[in-house]
Amino acid sequence: SYELTQPPSVSVSPGQTARITCSADGLSKQYAYWYQQKPGQAPVLLIYKDNETPSGTPERFSGSSSGTTVTLTISGVQAEDEADYYCQSADSSGTHVVFGGGTKLTVL
Amino acid sequence: EVQLVESGGGLVQPGGSLRLSCAASGFTFSSYELNWVRQAPGKGLEWVSYIGRDGTTIYYADSVKGRFTISRDNAKISLFLQMNSLRAEDTAVYYCAREDSRRYGPNAFDIWGQGTRVTVSS
Numbered sequence: 153s154y155e156l157t158q159p160p161s162v163s164v165s166p167g168q169t170a171r172i173t174c175s176a177d178g179l180s181k182q183y184a185y186w187y188q189q190k191p192g193q194a195p196v197l198l199i200y201k202d203n204e205t206p207s208g209t210p211e212r213f214s215g216s217s218s219g220t221t222v223t224l225t226i227s228g229v230q231a232e233d234e235a236d237y238y239c240q241s242a243d244s245s246g247t248h249v250v251f252g253g254g255t256k257l258t259v260l
Numbered sequence: 261e262v263q264l265v266e267s268g269g270g271l272v273q274p275g276g277s278l279r280l281s282c283a284a285s286g287f288t289f290s291s292y293e294l295n296w297v298r299q300a301p302g303k304g305l306e307w308v309s310y311i312g313r314d315g316t317t318i319y320y321a322d323s324v325k326g327r328f329t330i331s332r333d334n335a336k337i338s339l340f341l342q343m344n345s346l347r348a349e350d351t352a353v354y355y356c357a358r359e360d361s362r363r364y365g366p367n368a369f370d371i372w373g374q375g376t377r378v379t380v381s382s
Binding site: 238250 | 295297304305306307310319321322355364365366367368369370372373374375
């Protein structure tokens with residue numbers, strides 16, 4: 153089955169840059185999306201089509217893509233950014249959505 | 261306000277059934293694709309099922325295919341998930357999620373409900 157691989161955790165100090173990666177062979181052919189989920193809350197769409205941001209996403213969040221890896225970058229991390237982050241894509245047919253295992257961002 | 265509100269969760273015995281509902285408001289329901297996504301306690305997100313705008317295109321995750329049925333009633337602006345033959349591993353918070361593929365691309369879930377909890381246990 154198709155899997156997206158994320159690091160389980162990333163830690164960063166306030167004001168620093170956090171980078172969360174998501175890898176899979178199919179990412180070169182399907183768009184990737186990023187969601188932020190805080191405890192007890194529903195996920196929120198952060199990045200769409202690899203690197204575009206919906207209105208409402210703070211400017212410090214950006215996405216990029218290189219081959220089979222997509223990256224979520226948070227520049228100037230703030231305490232409020234502490235959350236779980238999930239990448240999402242689809243299988244080669246586009247009919248089955250897949251989420252990465254999630255990355256817990258800790259702001260030290 | 262654009263909103264999705266799930267209901268119908270609860271405690272059910274293994275092998276039992278449950279029907280989840282998701283009521284929409286604040287947008288033209290029939291213009292959007294919809295999905296169910298679940299999250300087991302302490303675990304990540306797992307996509308469950310998709311339904312197209314008119315209800316004729318439907319997909320399921322392998323883990324629920326043959327046991328779960330997704331449907332929608334555009335007149336009643338509601339989404340449903342009929343869950344049969346429930347197993348302990350189906351225990352999760354179930355979210356309905358709006359897919360705005362025209363604005364954000366295929367499989368982009370831009371609006372989520374608050375979730376409804378399903379517990380499968382004897």
